Amino acid sequence: MTYQALIFDIDGTLTNSQPAYTQVMRAVLTEYGKSFTDADAQTTFPMSAEQAMAHLGIPADQFDQFQARYEAVMADHFTDITLYDGIEALFSQLPSDLKIGIVTSQRRNEIEAGMAQYDIMDRMAVVIGADDTPKRKPDPLPLLTALQKIKVAPQDALFVGDSLSDEQTAAAANVDFGLAVWGMDPNANHQMTAYRFENPLDILRVF
Missing domain, CATH: 1.10.150.240 (Putative phosphatase; domain 2)
Structure with a gap:
C-alpha cells in the first residue's frame, strides 16, 4: 500500500x-x-x-x-514535554512528497505553544486541533477535515496514534490505523490496527 x-x-x-x-x-x-x-x-x-x-x-x-x-x-x-526518541530521525527520512499532518484533541493555542519549538512542524501540511471542528475525536470529522484540506482520500492515508480514541477515529473515517506502541496505554485492547509500530522508525517500513 x-x-x-x-x-x-x-x-x-x-x-x-x-x-x-x-x-x-x-x-x-x-x-x-x-x-x-x-x-x-x-x-x-x-x-x-x-x-x-x-x-x-x-x-x-x-x-x-x-x-x-x-x-x-x-x-x-x-x-518539560519532549519528542519521543526517534521522531526527529523518522521525519528526516520520510519521503519529501508525503503529505504529513496532525489531528489532535489539543486546542490551537496548546499546539502552538507546545510544538512551535520543534523543526518537525515545518513538514506539516495540515494541523487540526480541538477548536478547528465542531466535533472531536473519536468522531471522524477532525481527521476527515484534515484529509479534505490536503486533498487526500481516506483510503490513501494512514493515521498514527496511541489511544483507543485514535483507533476509533481512524475506523470511523475509513482510514488505516497505525498503533504507536511506544505511547499506548498498556491496558488498552486494540482491535482495528493495520500496523503496530514498536518505535517511530518502524513507520519507515511502510514508506
Missing part, C-alpha cells in the same frame, strides 16, 4: 507529555479539592478534555473555567 498522507496524533505519539499532564492535572484538581492518582492519569490521558472532566466528576458547566486553568498551569510546563 502506498499512502499519500501520514497523519499523527500528538500526545503519546509525537510527544511524551504524560508526565507533564499528570503534574498539571494534579495541581489544578487540588484547587477543586480533588485528588489525581497515577491511575487517574493513565485513564484520562488519552481522553478529550470533556471526557476527562466527566470521569473526574467536574461538572460540564465548569469546562471553560477548568480548561483555562489547565492551560495557564501547563504554560509553565511545555519545556
